[in-house]
Amino acid sequence: MRKLSLIAALAATPLALLSAAPASAQEADNDPGLEVSEERLRADMDTIVSFGTRHTLSSQTDPERGIGAAVDWALAEFGRIGDACGGCLEVLPVGRVVEPDGRRIPEPTLIRNAVAIQRGTERPNEVIIVQAHYDSRVTDPLNGVDDAPGANDDGSGSVMVLEASRILSQNEYPSTIIYALLTGEEQGLFGAGILADWVTEQGMTVKAVLNNDMIGNSCGSDGFCDPEHVRVFSEGLRADSTAELRARQRRFGGENDSPGRNLSRWLAGVAADYPDGMQVRQIWRTDRMGRGGDQIPFLDRGYPAVRVTVSVEDYEHQHQDLRVEDGITYGDTVDEIDFDYLTRSSVLNVRALDRLARAPMPPVLSANGAVRTDTSLEWDHVEGADYYVIARRRTDASTWLEDNRSFMHFDETPTGTNEPPVGTSIEYVDGRRADDWLFGIQACSADGACSPFATAVPGGAFYPLEVDSED
Numbered sequence: 165m166r167k168l169s170l171i172a173a174l175a176a177t178p179l180a181l182l183s184a185a186p187a188s189a190q191e192a193d194n195d196p197g198l199e200v201s202e203e204r205l206r207a208d209m210d211t212i213v214s215f216g217t218r219h220t221l222s223s224q225t226d227p228e229r230g231i232g233a234a235v236d237w238a239l240a241e242f243g244r245i246g247d248a249c250g251g252c253l254e255v256l257p258v259g260r261v262v263e264p265d266g267r268r269i270p271e272p273t274l275i276r277n278a279v280a281i282q283r284g285t286e287r288p289n290e291v292i293i294v295q296a297h298y299d300s301r302v303t304d305p306l307n308g309v310d311d312a313p314g315a316n317d318d319g320s321g322s323v324m325v326l327e328a329s330r331i332l333s334q335n336e337y338p339s340t341i342i343y344a345l346l347t348g349e350e351q352g353l354f355g356a357g358i359l360a361d362w363v364t365e366q367g368m369t370v371k372a373v374l375n376n377d378m379i380g381n382s383c384g385s386d387g388f389c390d391p392e393h394v395r396v397f398s399e400g401l402r403a404d405s406t407a408e409l410r411a412r413q414r415r416f417g418g419e420n421d422s423p424g425r426n427l428s429r430w431l432a433g434v435a436a437d438y439p440d441g442m443q444v445r446q447i448w449r450t451d452r453m454g455r456g457g458d459q460i461p462f463l464d465r466g467y468p469a470v471r472v473t474v475s476v477e478d479y480e481h482q483h484q485d486l487r488v489e490d491g492i493t494y495g496d497t498v499d500e501i502d503f504d505y506l507t508r509s510s511v512l513n514v515r516a517l518d519r520l521a522r523a524p525m526p527p528v529l530s531a532n533g534a535v536r537t538d539t540s541l542e543w544d545h546v547e548g549a550d551y552y553v554i555a556r557r558r559t560d561a562s563t564w565l566e567d568n569r570s571f572m573h574f575d576e577t578p579t580g581t582n583e584p585p586v587g588t589s590i591e592y593v594d595g596r597r598a599d600d601w602l603f604g605i606q607a608c609s610a611d612g613a614c615s616p617f618a619t620a621v622p623g624g625a626f627y628p629l630e631v632d633s634e635d
């Protein structure tokens with residue numbers, strides 16, 4: 165990547181500015197979200213619940229009951245989906261034996277994830293991960309014997325991942341999509357840690373992780389319902405932060421602009437493009453109070469990740485032994501699933517994945533505006549970027565301003581000259597004082613799919629910190 169030092173005033177590069185916003189992604193002809201089938205979600209749910217339990221400590225060898233049979237079926241189903249797209253999916257188990265940890269792994273245990281990879285045609289090293297945890301549990305986290313249907317937690321996310329692979333594998337994308345059904349979540353997020361290590365070993369660049377954990381109910385045990393939203397949890401301070409980064413953020417800001425936070429803002433925007441569809445309630449904390457999920461091992465390694473989950477949790481139908489007590493039915497069973505809600509949650513995921521897989525990586529950028537009345541932004545050209553969207557927001561504003569956005573085309577260096585390309589720097593000369601604003605940039609493909617914003621603050625880049633050394 166080239167890092168430009170030249171700051172060009174806007175007036176010097178008039179051709180770089182587009183007069184109007186390019187066609188946006190949602191105007192594309194085909195909306196893959198419309199292909200989500202409630203019927204297939206129901207069929208997959210019935211199949212995975214039929215394994216009785218998918219507890220990580222349940223049988224690995226029984227051909228009909230337990231996690232072993234369930235993972236084998238998922239791998240076979242990914243294989244069938246791959247056959248239907250002419251072999252476009254690489255299907256593999258990603259796992260290893262985890263040693264006893266004195267907590268929820270009492271004996272050496274094979275943690276095996278079912279993974280399918282749809283390689284990108286232009287930037288195969290750039291990956292989007294859509295994942296759910298496939299394992300289930302009842303009241304006792306060590307009970308691998310009793311029935312644990314895990315319909316909502318997290319059969320709901322699991323059947324969405326399968327359905328997303330069916331639909332999106334019918335298209336080709338510049339970036340790679342990894343579909344992952346993880347195990348070992350209820351024992352301590354083991355499967356996600358194994359997958360996060362694996363993508364790191366593969367040298368992959370992780371653009372986004374959508375961790376879907378419980379996306380299939382709309383009412384709580386108190387009768388409060390909200391079928392219109394999913395919650396998206398994102399971290400504020402980066403999990404991979406260092407003392408040096410915190411010191412720089414104290415001087416320049418950035419505590420509310422982690423890549424996960426900007427991924428959350430972006431998802432809310434995708435949902436808002438379809439006002440009749442599922443909307444996003446952003447929750448600005450890493451996970452629910454005192455609880456966790458499989459986005460966390462990715463955040464720990466510096467990857468952009470969010471948790472997508474129901475708007476209202478139903479505590480009587482998660483992590484419960486199947487029983488009736490004082491007239492109340494407990495247990496995470498299929499009859500408690502709101503399939504219309506699950507379908508609309510799945511539609512949002514498919515739309516977001518389609519757009520992420522077409523969009524380039526968010527740029528790495530910096531702002532220079534100390535002790536001056538104007539602000540200059542610089543960024544590296546991003547592979548696959550046709551144009552950039554530059555926006556700002558007040559430091560106490562939650563979202564990027566829709567108005568006053570700038571659109572800049574990227575053009576290659578004119579042949580025969582030493583001029584740098586336009587479209588990788590901008591100078592605000594109209595009194596936009598950097599102290600008072602946050603600046604962000606999206607990278608967009610020629611077909612109008614734009615990445616999440618990356619913010620010009622320390623720690624704002626969509627890369628683990630050791631790679632992000634320049635801002």
Ligand SMILES: [Zn+2]
Nearest residue numbers: 317318377378
């Ligand atoms: Zn869960």
